Amino acid sequence: MARATAKIRLYVTAELSAGASVALDRDQARYLFSVMRLVVGDDVLLFNGADGEWRARIIAARKKDGVLEAVEQTKVHMSPPDLWLMFAPIKKARTDFIAEKATEMGARRVMPVFTRHTNSDRVNAERLAAHCVEAAEQCGLVAVPDVLAPQTLEKVLADWPGDRRLMFCDETAVGGDAAEALRRAGGDKWGILIGPEGGFSADEITRLRALPFATPVSLGPRILRADTAAVAALTIWQATLGDWA
């Protein structure tokens, strides 16, 4: 009988279906066999962001690789709403945190965006993606946001799809009911844009406010750090137009 190890969850890229064979890479093999001390016959949970969650059995365990076989589906796949989170990168730890929180809060895509006052000039998208995967593994999620390479705000707005709305968190906006503004705008494809620590530039605010697809939203009377603003904005959106209702 399999030991009760099924609390261990692993993100894999292989397709998952009954009897599917899943090869482990070196890091995964080390984690399962050296760190967690699992052996052939033990069970873990696997997800790939598309096929839900599967209980899988270890059928080969070696130092640098291993093979699992998917046994039964334990969660069906649930895609989060079609929501993008765009943010101006900040200090490393807080940027990692935004990726983690976007995953927990059910964003489908995470996009670092360079604005005029963005202090950080480089972002490691791979590192952000790893934080998204880790959050999904630990929180029992079946979906992982895709993380895009950083782009300038200019480019993001120039390429903006015609059928998507933009919730732009405007620190200069005063009051107003954020939920009501979202409900009025409606639609099911959105992006949330969080500004940098120094705020948007005056030019950027003018530009953003003039966009026909943009909804400026106030996040209250206190200045929020960017990571707090990200969670707050995702909450308002999910509770109003997303899958919390």
Add this chain to the structure above:
Amino acid sequence: MARATAKIRLYVTAELSAGASVALDRDQARYLFSVMRLVVGDDVLLFNGADGEWRARIIAARKKDGVLEAVEQTKVHMSPPDLWLMFAPIKKARTDFIAEKATEMGARRVMPVFTRHTNSDRVNAERLAAHCVEAAEQCGLVAVPDVLAPQTLEKVLADWPGDRRLMFCDETAVGGDAAEALRRAGGDKWGILIGPEGGFSADEITRLRALPFATPVSLGPRILRADTAAVAALTIWQATLGDWA
């Protein structure tokens, strides 16, 4: 003329009014004079959680102490709504983070609460309070939540004031409109209760649901880490019954 150093903000315990003299303690003196290299005649911003924010001038600068004189009020005091945030302590970094976020989100009181499944058995309330002060200093806030010593959930509920409602974040609740539930319950004194990583025990959930002053609220279909749940719950409350409207 004073140098443009007024971006430095310091929390002090002295009363603030025009001409008031403020003595600095050793840590503050070291920060202003050794780290930030300020000198007599420079200005900083002070707040004490009660009298708004004041521009103050350095009139004595020594290695281990110093004196400032309040010159003019730069922000009037704004108390956040009468909202308590109660949470089961988790890992140190995430607990610190909850204190920081409670401050930014405008909670008036922060209360660590031990539940059945709380893993952490000690909390340093002074350390939490220091994180609240730091968040207020950095985010330009004039109010700092008071941080209580940890108590058991049992004791908190036994002492619960008759005129205060409890928003309890119930991971076992499915769907429902959180904002609508809060609006229906109404009132302007509330406490938010966030459970531990392992969730509330079955007994605790039964007890909480039976309380006449409690409103169970769902925070969506994904399991949130406690720090994420804290920000999400504070957002829903502030946007619905608090000072965001």
